[in-house]
Amino acid sequence: MAEPGRLTRDEVAHVADLARLELTEDELELFTGQLAEVLDHAADVASLDLTGVAPTAHAMAVSNVLRPDEVRPALDRDEVLGQAPSVEDHRFRVPRILGDAP
């Protein structure tokens, strides 16, 4: 399996954007070096030939976990909404999503 090249600063900036994080120039510089070092260490895994080995996502996998379809008490609405930064008419309120910001 081809091993990816060393992590670049542009890739880190792109990943930060995907993860909705804003990094300062200093953070970008620091994290690029540190993350590249971790990925270099992971080369021992990336370079192995594991053709035919099944992946394990869960060591103690359980499947088809069902429960009876019964009405049960849920979390208290006001208690839940009471933890939100902004609420209107029993809903979570957020800044505008569509169109240009005012």
Added chain:
Amino acid sequence: MTSPRPSTFLANAVRSGARSAVDVLEEHLAIIESGDGEVHAFNLVTVDLAREQAIAVDRTVHAGEDPGPLAGVPVALKDNLCTRGVPTTCSSHILEGWRPPYDATVVDRLHRAGAVMVGKTNMDEFAMGSSTESSAFGPTRNPHDTSRVPGGSSGGSAAAVAAGFVPLALGSDTGGSIRQPAALCGVVGMKPTYGTVSRYGLVAFASSLDQIGPFATTVADAALLFDVIGGHDPCDSTSLNRPTPRVLSVLDDGVAGLTVGLLTEFLDGADPDVVARTREAADALAAAGARVEEVSVPEVVLGLSAYYLIAPGEASSNLARYDGVRYGLRVDAADTVAMNRATRSAGFGAEVKRRIMLGTYVLSAGYMDAYYNQALRVRTKIIEGFATAYRRCDVLLGPTTPTTAFPVGAKTGDPLTMYLSDVCTIPTNLAGHPAVSVPFGTGDDGLPVGVQVLGPALSEGTILKVAAVVEAAAPPLAAPVLAVGGRA
């Protein structure tokens, strides 16, 4: 050869009316008050709530009813366990002030067993770290030497038990976060089999690896706490719906006839003093009737790399929920995406950002097969490697950590070096197996050494009875001395 049972002793005194739960609580609150300025084990001490709970326990006793096996026993909770109406921060600014609308299942079970919750303990932010230094609220100190780290990420819980603030505490272990701090602080800590303890109400880090487990001063107390918190929970769909091993009853069965494998890969990277203590523990098991042999599981050396691809991958997905919408911090901005960015950038610390980015990268198109999927195949190889060893051995033995507690600040500038302190604990999480760290003497620097007993899935009873024999043979560990009333 009986493991001491201080919490059972305390609970029985409360159950019989010989001591009041209020009296037990006040004694512990006084110790916390005098020592925690120096240690900083707690993010929050819930004095009023604890007093209410202790009064309720005493009332139950006076009514002629039994409050349960932990009657009046003070317990500390890692601050990633949800407590209804009580701040739960994960030691992160992004959750500062959040009061969960529900209790974690383990919190509910502790309450039903008569325990008194005294507070929430400090941790690495979102459990990402090995020293409790990534906490947004400042580091916890090792009670045995306050210039050293307590380990992490459950460093606050380990330090609270080591300092005598509480006899019992809960932590969570994703890659060693119970066992590693237990070893560095000289207490007992167990990571149970995945699925034996409900994760409902445990703030998620890496869901296929996270598991809640006990801290205690003795093996028997850890077993007692595991018996209370374990068992199937319909609120956690990964909870195993089969009998959880009951461990307290088999604890004193001894090790005669058991085969113990001394895991050579764990010895290879450890300091000579840590290796020496581990070999002495193995000798003690042999003297008690176990058959001890050296065993190699070559796959475990790949554990660290696989873990640092899998755990950040899962974390990057789990931590996407901190978006400033439903709870926690919001930093206002003109539109929602800008608000998400501003909130996450201000709310997360450096280590959490690193792991989110690492996880996002290894799951991104073009890299997922080379890194993440490859790590999942390594996980299979590690499970197979352990399975081979467990055909010959009942349990495996090794050091919990390669070194004793390191100085505060020694590894914060170099994440990879920090990650290496979990090299002996990570393989267990990848396999879903249980393992327990038990103190065994000290290193050349006089600081505690932890020896780790590992076993196959659902072997808690076996690893704990082996740990009880190790404990009985261990040299006595001096209690930490804190400057009374000292404030760091």
